[in-house]
Amino acid sequence: MDHDKVKKRPTHGVAHDITERKIAEKDLKRSHDLLEKKVREYMLELEKTNFELKNEIAERKKAEQALRESEELYRIRFEESPISLWDKDYSGIREYTEQLKKEKGITDFKKYFSENRAALEHCASLIKVTDVNETTVRNYRAKDKPDFMNNIYKIFCEETWDCFMQECIYVAEGQGKREGEAVTLKFDGEPNNIMVRWQIPKQYEGSYKKILFSIIDITEKKQLEQEAGLIRAKLVHTNKMTSLGTLVSGVAHEINNPNSYIMSNAGLFSGIWEDAFRLLSEKYGKDGDFMLGGVPFSELNDIAPKLLDGINEGATRIKNIVDNLRNFAKPESVKQDERVDVNKIVRNAATILEPQIKKCTDHFKMLCSEGMPVVKGSSQQLEQVLVNLIMNSLQALPNKTKGIDVSTCYDRKSGHVTVEVNDEGSGIPEDILERITEPFFTTRLDSGGTGLGLSISYGIVKELKGSLEFKSKPGKGTSVFMKLPSYGN
16 A cells, blocks of 8 residues: 555544534433433323322222212112102103293293193103102002003092192292102002102202102001091080080970970860860750850860860970980980980981971981891980981982982891981082091081081991991982991891
């Protein structure tokens, strides 16, 4: 090689390259350190995020587990609750009422639903029952949950519509929590009284997509209240009868004393007339006819005995009426196991009510069968029952051309004695007929009715293991059948 011919590089160029390389190395190291720092920071951030994510996942799993446990606990409580629980969706009703507001300008939904039954029935068709518990299925005697949820219409009766209308009004007005009483039907048709409470979860307020209903059966409570009302009514009635008994006893005493004089003197005068008639007959044979008190003696032979008999009969009638009133109104002191002649109490009741009978009808008939067995009970109480039944029939007659028939009979096969009261009155509508024995229920409140007569009568007959049955056709009349077991049955 010819070294002389090789050109030599300047030394200052090599130094420059070295400097640049050192600078590049420093820059590279700085970049490397920065990158490592960022990687470390990123890894720390990643570790932190990963830790937080793990914690979040753990918390979420814990929350999900708690939610599952809560839902399971809710489901257990829901299913095993002794109270009937329903989940309902009324969002369709809400949308429908909002539509009525916009399209028809309805603001008074109480008035609107009262006058438009079809609209209310449409609301009922929009009900969605999304869940019920087993208590509901049992209480309403449905086959299973789907049977109840798909046939909710079966629980509706006339009283149910009143409660449902209030619910629809609440939805239309956007109200929340509600409670009230209602009557529904079980799937076999038996009515039951219920207390309804509903609550809307916060997230469903306004939409009514979910409403929680709790239903408490208060049928037994209502029955106890009715029985308590009947007992109170009996106490009031007993106090009134006690006061009336005191009054009647005093009046009876004042009437019986002069009436006794009339009966005694009438008997005495009957004997006097017989002796006087012989003497006056001799005068008549000698002197011919003459006047006595403006009546020819020749006619007195027929008239005088009738007049005396009339006095005796009238006085006896007064005595019987007073005695019957006194027995009717005196405080209860007799036992419940008397041997009672039903025909006798029918006649006594008719005697007590004779003025009212004559005032209300020209056609009152009594047909008392012969050979009737006695019944077990209190003659005073049963007389009160008959007075109430006949009085109700009299008050139902529109005029005196309409009549009342009272009859008695005995059914040997059943061993029951029956008193039947038939009237040609105005009759009783079916919805009222079902309630006439309820305490304080009356259609004659304005004319002084208390609603106690039939409820007390029903209680008396029921205590004697008998029955009080009513049949009626509006516009044609009513029949009442009081059936009592004969003594010993």
